[in-house]
Amino acid sequence: MHKDALLKKLNDKTAVIGVVGLGYVGLPLSIRYAEVGYKVVGFDIDQAKVDILKNKQTYIEHIPVQGIAKAIESGFEPTTDLSKAREVDALILCVPTPLNKYREPDLSYVLTTVDALVPHLRSGQVMSLESTTYPGTTEEELRPRIERAGFKVGEDFFLVFSPEREDPGNAKFSTHTIPKVCGGTTSSCLEAGLALYEQVINTVVPVSSTQAAELTKLLENIHRAVNIGLVNEMKIIADRMGIDIHEVIRAAATKPFGFVPYYPGPGLGGHCIPIDPFYLTWKAREYGVHTRFIELAGEINSAMPEWVVEKIADALNERERSIRGSRILVLGIAYKKNVDDMRESPSVELMSLLQAKGAHIAYSDPHVPTFPKMRRYSFDLASVDLTPEVLASYDLVLLATDHDKFDYETIESHSKLIVDTRGRYLGARPNVVKA
Template sequence: MSNAKNSLLNKLKSSEAIIGIVGLGYVGLPLMLRYNDVGCRVLGFDIDSEKVGKLNSGKSYIEHIPSEKITKAQSTGFEATTTFERISEVDAIILCVPTPLNKHREPDMSFVIDTAEVIKPFLRAGQIISLESTTYPGTTEEELLPRIRETGLTVGEEIFLIYSPEREDPGNLNFETRTIPKIVGGCTESCKDVGVALYLKAIDEVVPVSSTKVAEMTKLLENIHRAVNIGLVNEMKVVADRMGIDIFEVVEAAATKPFGFTPYYPGPGLGGHCIPIDPFYLTWKAREYGLHTRFIELSGEVNRAMPEYVVGKLIEGLNERGKALKGSKILVLGIAYKKNVDDMRESPSVEIMEIIESKGAKVAYSDPHVPTFPQMREHHFDLTSEDIGPSSLKSYDAIIIATDHDKFDYDMIGKNAALIVDSRGKYRDSQHNVIKA
């Protein structure tokens, strides 16, 4: 065992290791809190000076993480910085940076590559680097490994490199960072050993695999499995609707089978930072091997068509009432990508809003978790969340239930809205003012 490995293992096991987390968003911030809880000093890095300023003032910018937790972490050593020279101070570097798709639906690795270049001058012997960002198989070996080798440090002896995919489910009260098993794949056996020690400090169960590629592919399989099954049930929703069948009743009935079936529910499209994006990492990489992933791409086509399907149902409902979409006032209920969170990434609600606006309607939204429409890379609305009540609902020609937050009063909405386009199955009984979408 090398001296660097032995020293780092001892630091990790004794909580003397300083943990550096790069990217303080929905993945990095909960991870910071978990390491802080187990007695590790954490140094957080982010290029967003506004985020860093809020954290250093004891404030949270993520709804389900209260500011009191940030203040508590500060009292036990946490600080955030935009100064990447301080990478040299930490023993573990966990990369939680975005990996979006570009306009051609190809992986945009610029955040990972730029981060690797920025930290490279400050790497030293006795550190471990863990990439958590979801990506295509081969990223760790093809993009990070060569850059680390350029420092002159020997990977597996002096410095250690692993891939350990993030697994977060905001709003799911049944799981937290500590209780979600952690996959770890190393570039060498020694890298894997150190990676397991890094995460065993904070996570109840660590699952080692034979390589970084296996770990990368595991993350993709998890999310492609979900995307494909949602695509299937969304397609069945369209067929069931044409046949006059309630797809939600069908799913619930099928879910009583105690084996061989997992329920997935239809909706207005896919949202979040993983499910709409991850399948395209694999389809893109598969082309390098001369393969065409038809099954995955077909499910993507079905899911991407859902916002248009919802708007089509809206137009149908307005037509039945002698109205055109152009000039109508439409309220979208829920613009976060899933219920009971404030996360807007890849939310299908935003695409629905854009389609409605492009067709000449006036669009507004109500979301108790998103008081002001946030700055987004590709979408912009100068809107704030509307308060809804019996009188205000009556001022809209139609409302669309896009995200079914628990805070909405569905009974009040059902009694006062002129037309409801329900993409989440909230109104199961037949109502004259409800169209299922």
């Protein structure tokens, strides 16, 4: 009975959708549900974010104010009040799953959120966890908490795992065009999960369990991490041999089968690729498996900033300068091009390493006007304008994130020395060093 009533509400769009965590995943999802006609309640612990949304403004660059304004006008309600969870039919959890200082999974955001929601749950709801995590989390951590509150999962409460697949700054794909994987705790849970997503996502891909859905997300990100580790290692070999790895990758990518191009960089960034593989590494220990591939890729990728610093030291040394006392301008501090997302950005690690060696650091990033508050790093800096005079005043310009908004000709013409970690400058150039 509970299931049929829920399915009917989801299918005829009379269901109220609750999205918990209004960040890079939760906010676009909320807007999408509002767009197709659902009433949406958005929960976040940050009152400042809620106030910005209520004022029809944005705090994420690639999510435009028009979309937020339209959602608010059609009844999207941002709030910090978790007791409103009783009013919704679906709860979609989009909260962070970082690593702790021992590189182990930190599920505290997920578990404190679920614990805070439990007193406000009611029969006939569906809960979907979208946060990336190790296989077994939904079954081992969420299900017992819900059942301790007196619900029977699969009968009067429905539980699914459906991993987020956002790609900020990718104009080719949006929330509703990216296929969505969904696994349920029971077959009834899966039915509820499919009904929850099918109205807003073009293609929903059912899998047999929440564990399969959890592992799917990890495989996707491990695939990227391992391949990026491979090209980062190839970059070091090519550099020793005096070969431009970017030229080689572009040539290899002309093969129409059996090769997918991945590009090296100054390290891994973002909330997924540097973090998610270690969720599987940690869980695999329980089964006596040592994930060598994943750990090797992690070692190579996390060593990249140090390798770039060595290249910077060598480039300055060639010009009879040391890192200590040099003025270094870092171009691009977001973790990937054309976005304002700073999470796990290798640029910031580079700034920290260079400053520790005595460099005077500045940065320019059209997407990040002032350096944000971060857990591990603190720089009291604002983005500088790239005028010819400004560029000429630095001993070295480090291209860390290759935003399309940069004027690369002006940068090359007026910089004394450029260290390019992104392969933006092809061929031999007198003032460019590849790193």
